[in-house]
Amino acid sequence: AQSVTQPDIHITVSEGASLELRCNYSYGATPYLFWYVQSPGQGLQLLLKYFSGDTLVQGIKGFEAEFKRSQSSFNLRKPSVHWSDAAEYFCAVGARSGGSYIPTFGRGTSLIVHP
Amino acid sequence: DAGVIQSPRHEVTEMGQEVTLRCKPISGHNSLFWYRQTMMRGLELLIYFNNNVPIDDSGMPEDRFSAKMPNASFSTLKIQPSEPRDSAVYFCASTLDRGRTDTQYFGPGTRLTVL
Numbered sequence: 001a002q003s004v005t006q007p008d009i010h011i012t013v014s015e016g017a018s019l020e021l022r023c024n025y026s027y028g029a030t031p032y033l034f035w036y037v038q039s040p041g042q043g044l045q046l047l048l049k050y051f052s053g054d055t056l057v058q059g060i061k062g063f064e065a066e067f068k069r070s071q072s073s074f075n076l077r078k079p080s081v082h083w084s085d086a087a088e089y090f091c092a093v094g095a096r097s098g099g100s101y102i103p104t105f106g107r108g109t110s111l112i113v114h115p
Numbered sequence: 116d117a118g119v120i121q122s123p124r125h126e127v128t129e130m131g132q133e134v135t136l137r138c139k140p141i142s143g144h145n146s147l148f149w150y151r152q153t154m155m156r157g158l159e160l161l162i163y164f165n166n167n168v169p170i171d172d173s174g175m176p177e178d179r180f181s182a183k184m185p186n187a188s189f190s191t192l193k194i195q196p197s198e199p200r201d202s203a204v205y206f207c208a209s210t211l212d213r214g215r216t217d218t219q220y221f222g223p224g225t226r227l228t229v230l
Contacts (some may be wrong), residue, residue, distance in 0.1 A: 008203075034218075036221075041223075041224075042207075042219040042223060042224075043119070043206055043221030043222050043223050043224055044158075044206070044219075045210075045221070046218045046219070046220075049218065060170075089209075092156065099219075102160065102163065102171070103219065105157065105158040106157075107157040108157060
């Protein structure tokens, strides 16, 4: 069965600093990978996704992620964090289930931004 | 588009009462998902529908939970009878399923508190 591990429960960075959130997945075939963001009291919003092709994926709000098959990783990065980036971040892997591909989400990483 | 609409946004009820959560997916989307989010278990898929048909309900915790999708624009998740351990945020998400994992669009969620 597919699974996603986000090793960091909380990450604290200063505003303007760079950010990397880790994600490792387990899936037997070519994965479909996603990063979602959840602001307090809101639903999840897609930041970016990888299906195939270029392993460096650009997303919204200045985020990017790199797919590394050899490491089973899909880490999320941002060169300069803004205070508004404080939120919960979820990595997900899409796997086939009942004819469709269904995402399995990690437990999330809470990002805290210090001024 | 108004996005995925969920109602109510907050629900407080007493143990033993019936609870009905409602979801209106994005027009044109053919797959609908119900998730439950708790601190202990993270984001769990309860059930998903494709073209109004339940495809996978293996995540539904007990017979107390039931979900329906009578048409393409409406779904309900019912808990009867409710218990305190059902307290969580319940999300509905929809997508246009074209045979691969595509972007899920989440509603704002219903925060359920069972006293």
